[in-house]
Every structure is written in structure tokens, then in C-alpha cells.
Amino acid sequence: MGGVSDVTRPADEHDKFLFDVFAQRCPSRSTLEHLTGKWGTLAMVALHEGTFRFNQLRRRVDGVSEKMLAQTLQALERDGFVHREAQPTIPPKVEYSLTDRGRHTAELLLGLIQDVESQMPDVMEARQRYDAAR
Amino acid sequence: MGGVSDVTRPADEHDKFLFDVFAQRCPSRSTLEHLTGKWGTLAMVALHEGTFRFNQLRRRVDGVSEKMLAQTLQALERDGFVHREAQPTIPPKVEYSLTDRGRHTAELLLGLIQDVESQMPDVMEARQRYDAAR
Numbered sequence: 001m002g003g004v005s006d007v008t009r010p011a012d013e014h015d016k017f018l019f020d021v022f023a024q025r026c027p028s029r030s031t032l033e034h035l036t037g038k039w040g041t042l043a044m045v046a047l048h049e050g051t052f053r054f055n056q057l058r059r060r061v062d063g064v065s066e067k068m069l070a071q072t073l074q075a076l077e078r079d080g081f082v083h084r085e086a087q088p089t090i091p092p093k094v095e096y097s098l099t100d101r102g103r104h105t106a107e108l109l110l111g112l113i114q115d116v117e118s119q120m121p122d123v124m125e126a127r128q129r130y131d132a133a134r
Numbered sequence: 135m136g137g138v139s140d141v142t143r144p145a146d147e148h149d150k151f152l153f154d155v156f157a158q159r160c161p162s163r164s165t166l167e168h169l170t171g172k173w174g175t176l177a178m179v180a181l182h183e184g185t186f187r188f189n190q191l192r193r194r195v196d197g198v199s200e201k202m203l204a205q206t207l208q209a210l211e212r213d214g215f216v217h218r219e220a221q222p223t224i225p226p227k228v229e230y231s232l233t234d235r236g237r238h239t240a241e242l243l244l245g246l247i248q249d250v251e252s253q254m255p256d257v258m259e260a261r262q263r264y265d266a267a268r
Binding site (some may be wrong): 021022024027028030032033036040047060062063077078079080104113115117121123131 | 145152153154155156157158160161162164166169170171172174175176180194195196197211213214227235238239242243245246247249250251253254256257258259260261264265
């Protein structure tokens with residue numbers, strides 16, 4: 001924790017960051033992992049499209065297992081990015097949505113995804129070049 | 135691949151995205167994972183600070199193993215985000231830097247990290263509330 005060991009960041013930026021993802025034991029490291037890990041980004045960006053029930057979200061995030069999606073959502077809920085609403089119906093209806101803070105972060109992740117998708121023709125070319133040289 | 139199944143995106147956005155990270159077999163999924171996976175984001179943002187030799191980068195990305203960093207860098211190099219320069223000295227000097235495309239994407243990841251770090255007081259509070267309610 002504490003960006004003090006970070007000699008490369010401008011000094012005036014230090015005060016803004018009490019937390020430092022580059023420090024292994026800083027809790028921000030786990031939060032970053034919840035948002036970026038194998039399913040975090042896709043779950044966040046899916047929820048940016050609206051409110052989902054669990055199974056709807058599972059279909060949207062193609063390839064995720066029930067267990068991994070449940071773990072992903074629980075971590076994001078605990079960090080305050082995702083809101084879980086259980087309605088006392090029979091059967092119970094559970095809906096997931098973004099909190100205000102979650103929506104803010106989901107927009108950054110959406111920007112990243114759009115950036116990646118738009119770069120893919122170049123990425124495919126780079127992969128071909130890399131593989132051909134080996 | 136193909137955003138055709140994505141009924142929630144506005145129609146005019148479809149043409150821009152031939153690739154769709156939400157489709158499990160789209161190659162953009164793996165590129166997103168290289169950039170976000172456990173070490174991708176930290177490696178990219180570290181390299182945004184400048185050129186690093188392997189062991190320097192390993193120290194900067196606190197906690198990464200030699201094997202994981204090597205895998206991470208190789209995937210990012212193959213996708214064209216990272217440039218690997220081996221100089222024919224004895225011992226050989228290998229340096230890693232961002233390509234232009236990598237720098238562009240690293241800026242988005244840096245924005246994400248700064249966002250996460252600045253939200254951490256709220257995240258810690260959310261975690262306490264979540265744990266107390268269970």
C-alpha cells in the first residue's frame with residue numbers, strides 16, 4: 001500500500017494514491033483482479049447494458065460456468081460495484097445491476113473492450129507475423 | 135465473432151465491431167485476457183512508465199513469478215502491444231517497451247488503475263458492510 005516506493009510517478013501524483021495496485025498486498029490489487037480477472041470485465045460490461053437475472057447474464061457472458069459467474073458477481077458485489085436484489089417471490093427472483101460506482105467503472109471497461117475489438121485486425125496481423133518468424 | 139447476436143447494442147454501432155469479446159470463440163476474447171488477466175494490466179501499465187529489462191519489470195510488478203511474467207510478455211508481444219528488443223551483447227540485453235498501439239491501450243489501463251485506486255476507500259467500506267451483513 002502507499003505509492004511511496006513508486007519512484008517513477010510524478011511526485012505531485014503521490015498524494016492522490018494511498019493505494020497502489022503494484023504493491024502485492026495492497027487491497028486495490030484484489031479489486032483490480034475482480035474487475036479484470038477472466039470474467040470480471042465481461043460481467044461488468046454486460047451489466048452496463050442493463051439489469052440481468054443470473055441465467056440471463058450467464059447466457060450473455062458466453063462460456064462462463066455457473067460457479068465462476070457466481071464467484072465473480074459475489075466479489076463485485078462485495079466491492080460495491082454490483083447490486084444484488086432478491087425479490088421475495090416464489091420462486092425468488094434475483095436481479096443484478098450496477099451501482100453508481102460500478103457504472104462509472106464499467107464505462108472505462110467498455111472503452112477498453114471497444115478499443116480491443118477495434119484493434120483486432122492489427123492484432124491478427126501481429127500474431128501472423130510473430131508466428132511466421134518462429 | 136460478429137456482433138450480430140448482440141441485440142442490445144445500438145444498430146449503428148454494429149458495423150464498427152467485426153469482433154465481439156462476448157462471443158467465446160472470438161479471438162478478441164483472448165486479446166482481452168492478455169491485457170487484463172492476472173498480470174497483463176500491471177505489465178502494460180509498468181511499461182507505460184518506460185523501457186524495462188526483464189528483471190527490472192519483475193521487481194516492478196510485485197509478486198509475479200518469472201514464468202508468469204515471461205508468458206504474459208510473450209502473449210502481449212505476439213498481439214503487438216509489446217516490443218521485445220534483444221541486443222547482441224554478452225550477456226545479451228533484452229529490453230521490453232510498448233509499441234504505439236500498446237501505449238494507446240496502456241493509457242486506458244492506467245485510467246482504470248487510477249480509478250480503482252481512487253475508489254479504494256469506498257471499496258473498503260463496501261467490503262465491511264458486506265461482511266457485517268453475513
